[in-house]
Amino acid sequence: MVKVLLKGGRVVDPGNDIDRPADVLIEDGKIARIGSDIEAGNAEIINVAGKVVAPGLIDIHCHLRDPGFPEREDFKSGTRAAARGGFTTLIAMPNTNPVCDHPVVAEYVLARSKREGVVNVLPYGAITRGQKGEELAPFTELVEAGCVAFSDDGQPVTNSGLMRQALIIAGAINKVLAVHCEDRTITGDGVINDGEVARRLGIKGIPYTSEAVMVARDILLAEETGGRVHICHVGCARSVELIREGKKRGINVTGEVIPHYLNTTEDDVQTLEGRFKIKPPFGSKRDQEALKEGLVDGTIDVIATDHAPYTIAEKERNFREAPFGLIGLETALGVVLTEMVHSGLLTLAEALAKMTCNPAKLLGLNKGTLGVGRDADVIVIDPDLEWQVDANQGASKSRNCPQHGRWLKGKAVMTMLGGRVVMQDGKLLV
Numbered sequence: 127m128v129k130v131l132l133k134g135g136r137v138v139d140p141g142n143d144i145d146r147p148a149d150v151l152i153e154d155g156k157i158a159r160i161g162s163d164i165e166a167g168n169a170e171i172i173n174v175a176g177k178v179v180a181p182g183l184i185d186i187h188c189h190l191r192d193p194g195f196p197e198r199e200d201f202k203s204g205t206r207a208a209a210r211g212g213f214t215t216l217i218a219m220p221n222t223n224p225v226c227d228h229p230v231v232a233e234y235v236l237a238r239s240k241r242e243g244v245v246n247v248l249p250y251g252a253i254t255r256g257q258k259g260e261e262l263a264p265f266t267e268l269v270e271a272g273c274v275a276f277s278d279d280g281q282p283v284t285n286s287g288l289m290r291q292a293l294i295i296a297g298a299i300n301k302v303l304a305v306h307c308e309d310r311t312i313t314g315d316g317v318i319n320d321g322e323v324a325r326r327l328g329i330k331g332i333p334y335t336s337e338a339v340m341v342a343r344d345i346l347l348a349e350e351t352g353g354r355v356h357i358c359h360v361g362c363a364r365s366v367e368l369i370r371e372g373k374k375r376g377i378n379v380t381g382e383v384i385p386h387y388l389n390t391t392e393d394d395v396q397t398l399e400g401r402f403k404i405k406p407p408f409g410s411k412r413d414q415e416a417l418k419e420g421l422v423d424g425t426i427d428v429i430a431t432d433h434a435p436y437t438i439a440e441k442e443r444n445f446r447e448a449p450f451g452l453i454g455l456e457t458a459l460g461v462v463l464t465e466m467v468h469s470g471l472l473t474l475a476e477a478l479a480k481m482t483c484n485p486a487k488l489l490g491l492n493k494g495t496l497g498v499g500r501d502a503d504v505i506v507i508d509p510d511l512e513w514q515v516d517a518n519q520g521a522s523k524s525r526n527c528p529q530h531g532r533w534l535k536g537k538a539v540m541t542m543l544g545g546r547v548v549m550q551d552g553k554l555l556v
């Protein structure tokens with residue numbers, strides 16, 4: 127029996143309400159015991175004094191680009207970036223080529239990621255065939271093939287009747303629809319937030335209603351159908367208010383925030399670099415405060431990365447033509463710890479809940495806690511480590527990161543998958 131003892135750390139396992147000094151014993155890839163002064167016996171001892179031991183992070187929103195776009199990312203590079211960032215389970219968005227709207231594609235994602243990846247990957251199924259917004263994908267078959275939820279991310283489901291139907295059918299099998307809220311008729315050819323900076327630079331803006339109108343619609347549809355809607359990448363203050371009100375009414379709505387929005391606003395976009403171009407666009411200081419308030423009062427349940435790799439050539443086109451999307455697997459935890467925990471807005475356990483047990487609970491995953499008998503997907507965090515982001519040193523194939531050059535406080539220094547160390551001090555061991 128392979129035994130590992132993580133000795134002398136502070137165990138923070140929000141799913142089990144644990145935040146105290148303790149040892150963690152791992153046997154044959156599973157959590158065997160958490161307690162004080164566990165006898166090592168024949169276990170390999172890893173000294174984690176001064177560090178935090180937590181469940182591996184779960185990212186319910188990332189783009190791994192396989193199949194279809196290996197020049198941007200693949201399962202090897204994407205999961206290595208994840209391991210460096212402290213993530214042990216990724217839910218891959220289906221906007222690949224082909225789109226994950228057929229069981230064969232889901233099976234491919236599962237098999238290939240298992241062969242090439244260093245962390246767990248599970249697929250989203252598309253809401254509509256080809257993400258074209260015309261006809262629903264076969265939800266039941268996709269679930270049978272391993273899809274854990276549905277999304278057309280990258281594209282809004284414009285047709286309200288179809289979205290309503292999707293909520294009814296997915297609701298009947300208790301699955302979540304993770305929705306990209308955008309009204310393209312309002313977005314038009316806007317590229318950044320429709321605010322002060324856009325006006326000053328004379329650039330076409332995207333009004334916040336492009337997002338909020340669809341957030342309101344999807345909450346209304348969830349209310350009427352009883353379906354479960356999860357609002358991806360919430361970007362503006364008004365959307366936070368809508369989700370808060372929806373929750374008060376008992377509607378099945380949840381929301382997610384992307385870490386970049388916690389330390390980046392429209393002011394940062396003034397340099398017009400591709401690594402700040404994202405949808406929804408970075409908003410005002412007020413929007414940013416609202417996102418933080420939403421995280422603090424529980425309106426926003428989940429923190430996810432929306433890791434969206436693009437090649438340097440794609441991002442170096444002029445700003446208007448460059449694609450929307452930024453990478454974030456390697457910086458997410460650092461940004462969250464810096465902006466939410468070291469600032470005193472959330473406790474460490476509250477912040478980690480939004481990256482471990484909350485996403486697991488949302489999608490019904492048997493992950494995200496250090497419960498006895500669970501897979502030993504465990505990370506060790508140095509919460510006080512100050513480090514400067516260098517996107518050029520990342521494990522991702524892409525470099526489109528708004529955090530490049532910034533200093534963050536807090537980092538995963540070890541990632542274990544099924545009891546095996548896959549990353550230590552930034553180095554991949556597999």
Ligand SMILES: [Zn+2]
Nearest residue numbers: 279280306358
């Ligand atoms: Zn999206």
